[in-house]
Amino acid sequence: MRKISIKIGLLFFCLIFTMEVCLFFLLHQKIAHSRIDEQLSSLVTRGNNHRDVLETYYNEETIHHIALMEVKSDTEVVITNKQGKVIISSAEINQFQSLLNVEKKDVPRSGKVIEDNWKSEPYIATVTPFKGGVDKGYVYMFQDTSQLKELINQLNRHFLIAGIATAFVTAIIILILSRIIARPLIKMKEATKELSQGNFSIQLENKSNDELGELAESIQLLSNELNHLKTERNEFLASISHELRTPLTYIKGYAEVAKREHLSLDERLDYLIVITEEATKLTTLVTELMELAQLDNNTFTIQKEMFYVSDSLKKISQKILPAFKQEAKKLLIICPENIQIYADPIRFEQIILNLLENARKYSSKGTITTTEISKKDTEIKISIHDKGKGIPDNDIPFIFERFYRVDKSRSRELGGTGLGLSIVKELIDAHNWQIEVSSEINKGTTFTIIARGES
Template identity: 80%
Template sequence: MRKISVKIGLLFFCLIFSMEVCLFFLLHQKIAHSRIDEQLSALVTRGNNHRDVLETYYNQETISHIALMEVKSDTEVVIINEQGEVIISSAEMNHQIQNVLNLAKKDISRNGKVIDDNWKSGAYIATVTPFTAGANKGYLYMFQDTGQIKQLMKQLNRHFLIAGIATAFVTAIIILILSRIIAKPLIKMKEATKKLSQGNFSIQLENNSNDELGELAKSIQLLSSELNHLKTERNEFLASISHELRTPLTYIKGYAEVAKRGHLGMDERLSYLKIITEETTKLTTLVTELLELAQLDNNTFTIQKEVFSVYDSLQKVSQKLLPSFKQAEITLLIVCPENIQILADPVRFEQIIVNLLENARKYSPKGTITTVEVAKRNTGIIISIQDQGKGIPSSDIPLIFERFYRVDKSRSRELGGTGLGLAIVKELIDAHHWDIEVSSKINQGSTFTIIVRDES
């Protein structure tokens, strides 16, 4: 993972360093041009000052004085008349100076003009200022050796180089620290995902940031919790299915062995065969429900929705379950307006109601009433199945839709349930995009409420 911190560091360094190089280049150009402009402006001003003195006191002494002043400075002056003849020069005439003097003297204003600013390759920078002193007219040239400017630029380049190296060094250190800070949670996440791949789901990622890294850490933590929950559920499922299959098979095998004995009477043999049949029926029901859950999990089943009457569907369910409710001495009451229709899979809808009613019958004592009530609301249809049974402890309510979960484990075989009915109900409710809520009070009964939202 150290590679990613290096990559992040190099990426940031290249980006920031490129920006710094561009900014330094622009700043250098700006300062260099500013300094050159200052030198040229000062040279023009110096020439204008000499021009003013020359026009005021035009004589040989003034001309000599101007030349003498430039001898003692880092600039040179050359004064020529209108015909181009040199009146005086503070420096020895050479071909560089002569070339400047031979330049065309057009568009030269009284305030002077820069006529040579090539400081990089030329020996001088030069300006010219026209003068008029009575009948005497001419031009006053100012020259400055470019060596001083080149030295100034050299120092400026050296300062920028030192500043650039120092900035790059500081930037590299800061980016190195920042990249390690950024990469540190990524390293922890990599180690966490490695543990997940090895089957260790008990990981803890501490990240209190609200940025993308924090969200990623929370997602990995959530994934770990979900995988740990699934692992626990899988182990419990395998243990439960093993127990649920072993028990009826043990009964079937044991009573089959007993029924094979020759000395048994017909009545006794028939009672054993009846037990074998009951256990076979339970086993068949269990296998059927497991296959159905497998189809629900793999999304290999289809929901064929159509509009049908809820009243008619509940009447069919009532006729189907009424014998078992009468045998249990429990009253089944259907309260549903005849004009309510619903968009759903009619077969799956009946399966949901049957499973919930069977669950109510198993856990309700004799002489009680189980009521199915349907009402239309603004947001859809509410279907409530209320019994007067033993109730569900509040701590068990969040778990009743899990597979093989039973509230009363001691009476599970007596009641004949597989612990899969409510799990199938929940899967079918989710497949229809409905909601189901449960409320219960001990020894007063439970209410399962299906919320069917209007899809029109």
């Protein structure tokens, strides 16, 4: 994973280094041209100063004094008359001859640069006209370009040293920053590797609110979800093993007993009844497991259509009412005749039957289970209220989990598989409905389905 920090570092270094090179080049060119312009301007100014002196004190002594001054400086001066004849020169005239013959018609009084090619020529030069005595003339100023070249070379060396130092410091800073940026990515890569190996109990620190923080949060949520699914899967497999083992143990045990020859017909019939009951429970469990498998894999179908709720509830009542009467319990259905719902009628019946069956199991004798339907605009509320023992508050969030039972001690007595409410929740979600639960201990429980009445 170090590769990512190297890639990030190289990318940032190339971008920043390219930008620095461009800025350094522009700055170098600006400074170099500025220094050359200063030298040329200084040379013009020096020529103008000599012009002013010549125009004020034009005599042989003044001319010799000007030449003597330039001998002691890093510049040279040549004074000519209007025809170009040299009056005086502070150095050997041959090296300046080509520049003395340049066209001088357009030379302004403020002076003019006649040579600025410092890279290839030995001198830069300026010319300034003057009026002195009875004639006119020109003051030529020359400066050796070797000093300028040395100045530029020195500037180049300084820029090179500064560039190397800047590149070195930039590389160190980018290396540190790239490691800081890559560190959370490295941790997330290690976390995903742990996930791929089945370790879902990882913890990622998230101290940022940027995209990396969101990615870390997503990986953490995925880890938590996978860990929860792993726990659920283990509990699910343990519950299945228990639920299958119990009826199979009964069936096997009573079958062995029923094979005994000395048993009477009535005793043998009792054992066969138990075997049949346990086989029925086992069949119900397998059927519900298959239904849940279909729901999980989305292989079941929801065929929605408009139908009257009251008609469906009448059919449901006919199926389940005998079970209520057998246990001396009552079932009350309150439903206006004109309410229609857009749903799968078979799945709708399955939802209501499971909820009513759950209410019947946990209600006491002589109590009333009420099913009430109401409609507001396009929203339909289906409430199933029993007066049973109720559900503790800390159990309510888990009642739709598979094989979860509030009263573990009564599981065999009530004969439930712990899958009914799980199937109800899956079917509710498949219809894009909502289900709410409210309960009070020893007062009863209410399941409320919020559905839509139109497509």
